[in-house]
Structure formats: C-alpha cells, structure tokens
Amino acid sequence: MTDTQLIQYSPKDFKSDQEVRWCPGCGDHAILSSVQKALSELGIPKEKFTFVSGIGCSSRFPYYMNTYGFHGIHGRASAIASGVKIANPDLSVWQITGDGDALAIGGNHFIHTVRRNIDINIILFNNEIYALTKGQYSPTSTKGLVTKTSPFGTLEEPFSVGELVIGAKGKFFARTFDTNVALSTRIYIEAAKHKGTSVIEVLQNCVIFNNGIHDIVTDKEVRDDRTIILKHGEPMIFGKDNRSGLILDGLKLKVVSIGENDITEKDLLVHDAQESNPGIHYMLANMRYPEYPVALGIIRAVPWPTCETAVETQIKDIQKDSEIKNMDALLNSGSVWEVE
Amino acid sequence: MAELPLVVVNVQRGGSSTGLPAKTEQADLMQALFGRNGECPVVVIAASSPSDCFDFAFEASRIALEHMTPVILLTDGYLGNGSEPWCIPEMADLPEIKPPFVKKSDEPYIPYKRDDKRLTWFWAIAGTPGMEHRIGGLEKTIKGTVSYVPENHEYMVKIREEKVARVVEKVPDLKVYGKDSADLLVVGWGGVYGHLITAVRELQSEGYKVSLANFNYIKPLPQNVREVFGKFRKIIVCEINLGQFASYLRMNFQEFTYHQLNKIQGIPFTVKEIKDNCIKLLEGK
Numbered sequence: 001m002t003d004t005q006l007i008q009y010s011p012k013d014f015k016s017d018q019e020v021r022w023c024p025g026c027g028d029h030a031i032l033s034s035v036q037k038a039l040s041e042l043g044i045p046k047e048k049f050t051f052v053s054g055i056g057c058s059s060r061f062p063y064y065m066n067t068y069g070f071h072g073i074h075g076r077a078s079a080i081a082s083g084v085k086i087a088n089p090d091l092s093v094w095q096i097t098g099d100g101d102a103l104a105i106g107g108n109h110f111i112h113t114v115r116r117n118i119d120i121n122i123i124l125f126n127n128e129i130y131a132l133t134k135g136q137y138s139p140t141s142t143k144g145l146v147t148k149t150s151p152f153g154t155l156e157e158p159f160s161v162g163e164l165v166i167g168a169k170g171k172f173f174a175r176t177f178d179t180n181v182a183l184s185t186r187i188y189i190e191a192a193k194h195k196g197t198s199v200i201e202v203l204q205n206c207v208i209f210n211n212g213i214h215d216i217v218t219d220k221e222v223r224d225d226r227t228i229i230l231k232h233g234e235p236m237i238f239g240k241d242n243r244s245g246l247i248l249d250g251l252k253l254k255v256v257s258i259g260e261n262d263i264t265e266k267d268l269l270v271h272d273a274q275e276s277n278p279g280i281h282y283m284l285a286n287m288r289y290p291e292y293p294v295a296l297g298i299i300r301a302v303p304w305p306t307c308e309t310a311v312e313t314q315i316k317d318i319q320k321d322s323e324i325k326n327m328d329a330l331l332n333s334g335s336v337w338e339v340e
Numbered sequence: 341m342a343e344l345p346l347v348v349v350n351v352q353r354g355g356s357s358t359g360l361p362a363k364t365e366q367a368d369l370m371q372a373l374f375g376r377n378g379e380c381p382v383v384v385i386a387a388s389s390p391s392d393c394f395d396f397a398f399e400a401s402r403i404a405l406e407h408m409t410p411v412i413l414l415t416d417g418y419l420g421n422g423s424e425p426w427c428i429p430e431m432a433d434l435p436e437i438k439p440p441f442v443k444k445s446d447e448p449y450i451p452y453k454r455d456d457k458r459l460t461w462f463w464a465i466a467g468t469p470g471m472e473h474r475i476g477g478l479e480k481t482i483k484g485t486v487s488y489v490p491e492n493h494e495y496m497v498k499i500r501e502e503k504v505a506r507v508v509e510k511v512p513d514l515k516v517y518g519k520d521s522a523d524l525l526v527v528g529w530g531g532v533y534g535h536l537i538t539a540v541r542e543l544q545s546e547g548y549k550v551s552l553a554n555f556n557y558i559k560p561l562p563q564n565v566r567e568v569f570g571k572f573r574k575i576i577v578c579e580i581n582l583g584q585f586a587s588y589l590r591m592n593f594q595e596f597t598y599h600q601l602n603k604i605q606g607i608p609f610t611v612k613e614i615k616d617n618c619i620k621l622l623e624g625k
Binding site for chain 2: 016018045046047048050053055062063065066067068069070071072073084088090091326327328331332336339
C-alpha cells in the first residue's frame, strides 16, 4: 500500500504477538492502548513507525508494538532515536522512557536531544520511582519519600520534567495521565504532527512500588478541581463547574473564582502554546497542587526548525558548491602527488 | 542482542584513564577482546602502518556489514600520528560489500533466522513494509520473543560465538617475513610492525636465523598460526604493553613457549632494543 490516504488501521493492527508482562493494574497498559489508538488515526504506514526505548518497565513498550522497535540500553534511547531519525527522516520515531531512564541515567542524552530539536516523540512515563528494580527513589520522587534507598526519606529536590524540557530549550511539552485515554490519544496525535522534539510527561501509576502517588490530582473525585486541561487559544478555566480560572497577578499565576471580586471569563489568561517566550509555559508546567491545579494538555508547542532538516539542508548546500563530488575526489583533494 | 554492524576505531594511547594523551601504547587489546559484560564476542583487527589503516578500515566495514557484528579496529598513537606515502586507491577497484539484507518473501519474517553459512540474521531496515520486528538487549528466541529459557540462552551464546568465528573464511594466512623455519620467530601485532621488520631484516643480514610474523587479525586468528609457530625453535612476542597478546596466544596455543619483549613508556620500541633482546635470546643468555 503506497497511498497513505487509503490506509485504514485499527488499534489492534499495532498490537504485537508478544505477551504483555506489566503487572495487572499498571498504568502502562492504558498508555499502550492510547498510543495504539493514536497511531491508528495518523494515517502513516505501519512500517514507518519506529519505537526506541531504554531500560525499565516502560522500556518494554516496543515489544508490544507491531512496528519496528529497538529495546536499547539504559538511558541511551535518545541517542539511538536521534540516529534513527537523522538517518531516516521519513520515519516516525518514538522514544519510550521513564523518569529514571530519561532523567537520571539518560539525563545528558535527554537534554541534548531536546536542545537539538530532532523530530522524535518522547513519551516519559513518570511514576516517580524505579519500579523494575523494585522501588528505589528516582529523580522525580517527592522530597522526603521513603523508599528502599531512602529509608529515612529522600533529601533531594526532584526534577520537574516540564522545567527541564523548557530549560533545555524544548519546543513541545505536554502532560497527561495514564488512564485518561481520550486526552492522551489527542496529545500523542498532536505530538506526532509537531515537527521537532515532543516531550509528553505521563503521570503513571505504579501499582506495586508507588501506588496512588498521583491520586491526589488524578483521582476521579477530585481531578476536575485539581487539574486544568490547557487548550491553545482558549481561556485557562477549570473546576467541576468551570468556575475557576488562572490570571497573571504581578509576576505570578493566581487561581481565581469567576464571579468573585468582579472577575469574569474575560479576565482569564488565554493559552498560547505557540508563544516562543517560555515564561508563562514555565509557570504552567510548574504548577503544583494545592496552590494550583496541575496543568494537563499541550503546554508548549512552538514551531521551530528541526535538527534533521538543518542537517539535510547543510549537506545539500555544501554539496552544491563543493568541487568534491565523490570519494575518489575527496581522497585526491589536498596535497597529493604522483610517484613517477 | 542487536547483532548490528558497528566499527569502533581505537587509536590506543597510554593508559589507564586519561593516562598519556596522544602517546602510544597497545594496552587496550584485552579490553577490545573481552571488555563487555556477558559472552559478547566481537571481531578485533589491527592496522600495522599508516598506509594500511585505510585497508583495514575498509576491511573492518566489510566484516561488520557482511557478518552483522561489531568490529574493533585497533591502531595506536604511533600510527595515528605517523605518515608515509600512500598510493590512493580507485573506489571502483575496491570489492563490493554485500550485507545480508532480507529478501522479499511471502513467508513471515523471523528476525533471528540465520544464514546457514555465516550465521548472520537477515537485516530488515526500518521502513520496509511487512518486516516489522523488534530487537534489543534482552535474550531472545529465533522468533524475537524475549526468553529466559536456559537452553535457549546457551544456544544463542554459542551461535553468536560461532558467527564471529566464521569471519575466518576470508582471513588471510599469517605471513612470515624470512624463512618459514628458523631459530627465532619475532611476533608482533598492529603498529609495532615497522620497528620489528627493520630489526629482523638487520638481524637477517647479520647472519641470524630470525623471521617475523606480525598479526593483523586477532579475533578470529588466522588458521595457520599453529603450523607457523611449530617450525621455530624460539618465539618472542614484542608489544608495547605488559604482554597482553602473549597471554592471548598462550590461551589459544598452549603448546608453545612465549618469550616477551614489553615496553610501557608511551614511546615505540627502538630497533636496537629489539635486536639486543633477540640476540640475547638466540645466544641463550
């Protein structure tokens, strides 16, 4: 099938024949379903997808996708995915990683991939714990968390994924949580369409070693009041009855109630995901309950030239003006002479 | 296991750690041969002069692509900083490299199904319709399913070792400079060739019965090593490390006695010190 317009997939076309080995109740199952659903709606031929991962529970992901896949080495998925994309710009490249894989072991690869803006989609499963190795604290574990490697509570400040992405000059950052399949699917589709490095943080529940860590914001009973789903071009409004919103108060964001103190919907900030100045995005990405609702949806999506396009353009430009057209010419350039 | 082609060029310098930047040493041999976790064989070859660095880089690429394996090419600071006249080859004269790309077929693609002769799997490049598959660092069955089955792991370890062993098909025989049978065989590998050949030629012209064998293929080793070594009364292995190649030869050909000449000063041998040591050995001192 060559005509991409004609391709009709269902999510099950993206299921591989491998037995899914995650624990019953793990958030990863819902993420897998969301990704399979998103891919089936993209209209991209199946063979054009490549999933690359590192090590960890999340990194088993490529085995469960009926696409090309590479289960790499710990923390190095970004390096592998970067190479795949630069060498094969027509592939849709996805990196599956976790908070430990991406931000501890692979922290350096991660920030430089984001900085380079290579067109890969990075789904970061954030369960705030090392789960595959059975419960050691990770770079996103809340300060004070008691784990096997922090029996008296961690003493370290955790990374905020969004803060790190923006600090590394990231152009696309979104956040969702595992069981919200509708929101996640929509974000994965937008991430795929975005040209450049897309980072999607998924608040993912580890049912065994960090169970319920995100419940305080994602639980059905409270999520409407404790999260805000950002939509480009729409006012920042949230709450069960859509009566809460965000305004800029001096240099800080502030939660307000519509109808109180003469506040109307018109006073609220309007989300502009495409604004290149990261100031508001940074504040949105860093909002934490209880002071703020946690921001979900696409927080930042700034159009920007990608690295692989720049590489291709540079090669073409240099080739156009170069007298060296092939390997023979290259070897014979410079100071060469003939022995008579 | 990915079993993908990869060429690593290690221009060895004095170690350990940052050691002696840009100075020469041959002390990464054991690292190249064994420096990985698990049973993880790779091909190791070594260039012996500035001009043959090109040929061995090409050969490393050929082996990596045709045998689907990492290849480590060892040179050293002395070769890396050295120069000599080099006859530029024509690309058209170089042999074609033929990787084992998978052929179109109606049969389902099985990632770790192997070629009978070279034991390579058939390479399906991402983007090829109908060949979607997953590879990676976990042990797998032939079908690409992750497997901890004890017998499967042993089978796969052995087949990967055998795959690298079969690279020997195009490895040329070890060449002897001088007579095939003599009192002393000077053995070297890689970049010590230049000083060794000069020393051996001078010794020969002075009437000593000495020959040289310098290795370029280290794993797999040439097939005629035992036959070559067996015709000499004494063998001395010269290398700029503590004796790593001598140990490797002892491991592979235990029946011979290996004398050693080693230097770990970040500089090459001198012809004089090679000659002095050979003469001492020949005169039984």
